[in-house]
Amino acid sequence: MSYGMLFNWARPSIYIPTLIGGPTFQLLFFAALGSYATNRSPAYFAIGNAVQVSALAGVFGMTMAIANERWFGTLPAILATPANRVALFAGRFMPFVLNGLLVSLYAFALGVVFLGVRLAPGSLAVAGLALLVTVFSCTAIGALQGAVSLRLRDGLFGANLVTMGILLFCGVNIPLRELPGWMQVIGNLLPFTHGLEAVRQAADGAGFDRVGGLIGIEALVGVAYAVGAFVLFSYLERSARANATLDVR
Amino acid sequence: MSAARTLRLVWFVTWFNVRMLLASEFFILTTFISPLIFATLAFFLFKSGGGAAGQTLLYVALGAGMMGVWSTTLFGCGGAIAWQRWEGTLELLVNAPSRYDYILVGQTFGAVVLGFYGIVATLAWGVLLFGMPIQATYPLILPLSLVAAIVSLGSLGMLIATTFVLYRHANALGNLLEYPIWLIAGLLVPVATLPLWVRPLSWLLAPTWGMEAIRGAATGESPPAFAIVMCFVLAVAYYLLARVTLVFVLAKARRDATLSLQ
Numbered sequence: 084m085s086y087g088m089l090f091n092w093a094r095p096s097i098y099i100p101t102l103i104g105g106p107t108f109q110l111l112f113f114a115a116l117g118s119y120a121t122n123r124s125p126a127y128f129a130i131g132n133a134v135q136v137s138a139l140a141g142v143f144g145m146t147m148a149i150a151n152e153r154w155f156g157t158l159p160a161i162l163a164t165p166a167n168r169v170a171l172f173a174g175r176f177m178p179f180v181l182n183g184l185l186v187s188l189y190a191f192a193l194g195v196v197f198l199g200v201r202l203a204p205g206s207l208a209v210a211g212l213a214l215l216v217t218v219f220s221c222t223a224i225g226a227l228q229g230a231v232s233l234r235l236r237d238g239l240f241g242a243n244l245v246t247m248g249i250l251l252f253c254g255v256n257i258p259l260r261e262l263p264g265w266m267q268v269i270g271n272l273l274p275f276t277h278g279l280e281a282v283r284q285a286a287d288g289a290g291f292d293r294v295g296g297l298i299g300i301e302a303l304v305g306v307a308y309a310v311g312a313f314v315l316f317s318y319l320e321r322s323a324r325a326n327a328t329l330d331v332r
Numbered sequence: 333m334s335a336a337r338t339l340r341l342v343w344f345v346t347w348f349n350v351r352m353l354l355a356s357e358f359f360i361l362t363t364f365i366s367p368l369i370f371a372t373l374a375f376f377l378f379k380s381g382g383g384a385a386g387q388t389l390l391y392v393a394l395g396a397g398m399m400g401v402w403s404t405t406l407f408g409c410g411g412a413i414a415w416q417r418w419e420g421t422l423e424l425l426v427n428a429p430s431r432y433d434y435i436l437v438g439q440t441f442g443a444v445v446l447g448f449y450g451i452v453a454t455l456a457w458g459v460l461l462f463g464m465p466i467q468a469t470y471p472l473i474l475p476l477s478l479v480a481a482i483v484s485l486g487s488l489g490m491l492i493a494t495t496f497v498l499y500r501h502a503n504a505l506g507n508l509l510e511y512p513i514w515l516i517a518g519l520l521v522p523v524a525t526l527p528l529w530v531r532p533l534s535w536l537l538a539p540t541w542g543m544e545a546i547r548g549a550a551t552g553e554s555p556p557a558f559a560i561v562m563c564f565v566l567a568v569a570y571y572l573l574a575r576v577t578l579v580f581v582l583a584k585a586r587r588d589a590t591l592s593l594q
Contacts, residue, residue, distance in 0.1 A: 097501045100508035108511035116374070119521045121381035237357040244361065247369045257376045 102182075106136035106190045113256055114198050126201065129194035130286060131255035134217055134279045136190045137183035138246045141221035142228060143239065144179040149229025149316070150238035158233075162320055172313050176222055183218040203288035210285035213298050217278025220305025221249075224274050226312035233319050249275050274308065277301040341430055345438025350446050353408060359446070362407060367400030367450035368457050374520055375462050389464035390551055393454045395520040398543050400450025401485060402513055408443025409489030410506045412436065413497040413581075423592050426582060433490075433578055437571075440489030444482055451546070467550065474549040477556060480563035481542030487570035488538040494577040519543055538566050 110132045117128035152158040161171070194200035202210060228245055232238025249255065252266055253275040259267055270276045278301035281294040291298075353359040374392045413436070416422035426432050458464035468474050496502040515521060516530050517539035523531055534540045541562040548556025585591040 096499075097504040100501075100504040104508040105511070108508070108515070112511040112515045115515055115521045115526070117377060119525055120374075120377040120384070120387075122384045240357040240361055243358075244365070247366060251369055251373050256373060257380055261380050262376065 102139055102186050103189065105139065106132075106186055107193060109136060110190055110193055110198065114194075117256055124199060126194065126199040128256055129198035129200045130191075130283055131279060133187055133190035133194050133200070134214060134282055135246075135249055135253075135255045135275065137187040137214075137218045138221050138225075138249055138275075140182040140186050141179055141218055142225035142245050142249075143242045144182060145175065145222050145225030146229040146232055146238050146242040148175045148179065149226065150232035150235075153233055162324075168317060168320075169313065172226070172316060173309075176219070176226070176309075179222045179225065180215075180218050183222060184215065187214060187218060200286070202286045206285040206288050206290060209289070209291050209294060209298075210282050212291075213278050213281035213285055213294060213301070216298050216301045216305065217275055217282065220274035220278060220301055220308060223305045223308035223312060227308050227315065230312045230315040230319060233316070233323075249273060252276070254279055272304075274301065274304050277304065338434055341434050342438040342441065345435050346442045346445060349408075349439045349442025353404075353443060353446050359404065359408065362403045363400060363446050363449055364453065366403060367397055367454050370399050371396035371454040371457050372461075375458065388551065389458055389462055390455075390467065391547065392520065393458040393464060394451065394547055394550060395543065397451030397454035398517075398519045398539060398546070399514050400454070401444065401447035401481075401542075402517070402519070402539050403510055404447030404450065405440075405444050405485050405489045406492065406509055406513075407503070407506045408446070409440045409492045410496040410502045412439050412443075412489075412493040414502050417592060420592065426591065432582070433575055436490055436493055436574075436578065437486070440493055441482070441486040444486045444489055447485075448478070448482060469552055470549045470555050473555050473560075474546070477542075477545035477549040477560060480545050480560045481538075484538035484542055484563035484567040484570070487567040487574065490574040491570045491577070494574045494581055497581055513537060513539060516540075517543060535562075536566075538563065538570070541566060 110129055113128045113132050114125035117123060118125045152161055191200065191202075195202070224245060225242070228241045229238065231241055235241065248269075251257075252262070252270040253259075253273055254270060255275070259270050259276060259280075262270065277297045281297035281301065284294050284297070353363070371393060374396045375389065378387060378389070378392050413422065416425060425435055428435075455464075455466065459466060496505055499505055516523070516526060516534045517537050518524075518526070518534060519539065523534045523540065526534070541559045544559035545556045545563055548554075548559055582591075
């Protein structure tokens, strides 16, 4: 219900240009730019961006799913109910994780057909698991951004910053080891970095024994962001009740 | 309406729109922050290639800056008429004694002029963080190149404003058209490296010639006269097309009584 009501892009006239067309051209742009600038295979950039485009659904979607409650005027009604807050909060994740996966899988298909992406058949399940965990952790940072947005004038400002940050810091186009030390630290604290590395290695044929650790770290990062988002949401709820600012925009 | 009054109107609307856009967090991001992030990404990518592409940092900075100009033009102009509808000012502006297309020219130039900050920002970013040398092979031609690029992008912005209004979700079209124009206009990847069938599309785009005019004046081996002329030719073509579209759109909206409908 939150997906249908609160996700502004959940209609074909927005969904198709934004979540199908946008990722298509993002993949083509970075594959062309990356291979021109570095002489690396376009497939390297296609894999990075195929995983990253799930942020469009995960980060923007979750931000809207939480912050729009305030903008649509439904937040006081939601918070007035005795419903379990964890269930209320966690229930929003599932559609956005599935949506992120869908966008990512489409981008992978595009990479396979046009940009020379090859996935080792024996490691497809491991790559799929790594992708699922990465999309979850990206949705979790979207939830945190959504909670932050309850206090901001424009929640999508932060969502845009997060997705651009992921492009820059998480090894999507530039290998992490080639970034300055402080950027690597930020990259390691963000979702995507470990999950994307796991997807890359699994695509090359690495099994769970080799990438399990990376997937585990990615899952931990995701859970940490989800817990942080819930704590912030609960704090803002209490603070808004205390200061009578639930409906203040 | 005299030429002086027209210029004053366009100038006033341009300045007004710059101030309006500066109040929007989205445009702060698109104009001030996003070009720096993409410039950093591009700097690291070209650095990672160890000069494989044979391009200078200035080439990268100008390209990344123009990416910001295109984003601001696309989003700032794409929703121009739709915003006037939402704010309830479209009917007033259309029925005002001043010609509506002049108001739209000012509005689109406001977005483009603001977008050109992106080029200044990426140049400063490149100098401060990456030690990029600033140079211009033809410093006297550079201002003319910038004017040509602004005029052609402004006219393209007007065409975007008048056509996007036919689509209910103009911002979604903006999301769709950001990356492809970055690519086919040769902002960071030369047009010559793209497939042959893409090149005629590049030639129809103002960012292609605007970029070539600016790069030609900054780093070119000969003055970018052809690119500058193409900017002005395209500007006239875009303006005429936008005028025709605008007349059609407004006539349709008046006939269907949908001028104020969202």
